[in-house]
Amino acid sequence: MKRIKVLLSLSLLLSFTILSCSTEKITQRDTKKINYLDIEKGSTWNYDGVLLKEKKNIEIKITQKSDTFAIDNKNQKYIKDQYGYRNDDFYWIKYPLKNNFTWVNKYKGKIEIATIENVNTTFEFSGEKLKNCMKISYISTLESGKSILIRTFCPNIWLVSQELYYENSEGIALKQLSIKLKSFIK
Numbered sequence: 001m002k003r004i005k006v007l008l009s010l011s012l013l014l015s016f017t018i019l020s021c022s023t024e025k026i027t028q029r030d031t032k033k034i035n036y037l038d039i040e041k042g043s044t045w046n047y048d049g050v051l052l053k054e055k056k057n058i059e060i061k062i063t064q065k066s067d068t069f070a071i072d073n074k075n076q077k078y079i080k081d082q083y084g085y086r087n088d089d090f091y092w093i094k095y096p097l098k099n100n101f102t103w104v105n106k107y108k109g110k111i112e113i114a115t116i117e118n119v120n121t122t123f124e125f126s127g128e129k130l131k132n133c134m135k136i137s138y139i140s141t142l143e144s145g146k147s148i149l150i151r152t153f154c155p156n157i158w159l160v161s162q163e164l165y166y167e168n169s170e171g172i173a174l175k176q177l178s179i180k181l182k183s184f185i186k
Contacts, residue, residue: 034132037085037091038076038156041065043186045159049179058179062100093153097134105138123152123160125181130154143168147176157184 041062049056062078064071070078075089082096090105090112097119105112114136121133133154140147145168151163164177 004010004099018096034097034155035080036134036153036155037070037080037158038186039065039070039071039158040186043158044184045177046183047183048182049177051177057182073166092159093134093136094149110140117150121152121165123154125157125160126183130157130160133160142166148173156186157181 022043039062041064044059044061047058047060049058059073060076061073062070063073068079072078079086079088082095083091085092086094089107091114093116094101094103094114097114097116099119102113102115105114117135117137120131121135123130123133128144133151133152135152138149138151140149145166148165148167150163150165151159154160160181162179163175164179165173166176167173
């Protein structure tokens with residue numbers, strides 16, 4: 001009877017160890033293999049949005065594409081390099097892709113603190129749940145408060161949602177912008 005208890009305890013310990021190792025591998029995945037920006041010339045995102053309580057429909061379309069960058073119809077540049085995903089001025093996403101990883105973007109006289117909040121967010125799009133999406137916050141200090149931008153990126157689609165808040169010096173946050181992906185054509 002004692003042998004059975006010992007074997008059972010060892011079996012449970014081994015199972016727990018194997019489960020812990022497999023969980024570790026999931027959270028420390030090879031982040032450079034996940035492609036958040038898998039696009040071609042003509043790739044188009046359509047968003048439903050609200051800007052200062054006014055409804056907006058926003059269309060972003062890739063008008064130029066090369067091996068090293070892409071440009072959209074708003075003249076936004078998209079570059080994937082060894083450090084992450086960026087434009088000419090700042091990083092949208094920076095490696096390593098892990099919870100609580102923080103970096104600093106400096107551009108146009110502003111300093112922005114970016115933090116990966118969650119690398120395993122699920123986003124519902126066209127009736128299906130997209131996994132391995134990533135939520136990132138970007139905080140910029142302003143003269144009379146701060147702006148808080150929260151973006152969600154999904155693999156192979158790019159930006160799927162965005163919310164912008166303005167927090168005044170008294171700590172009261174007001175939503176300024178909200179967009180959500182309505183359709184995506186690759």
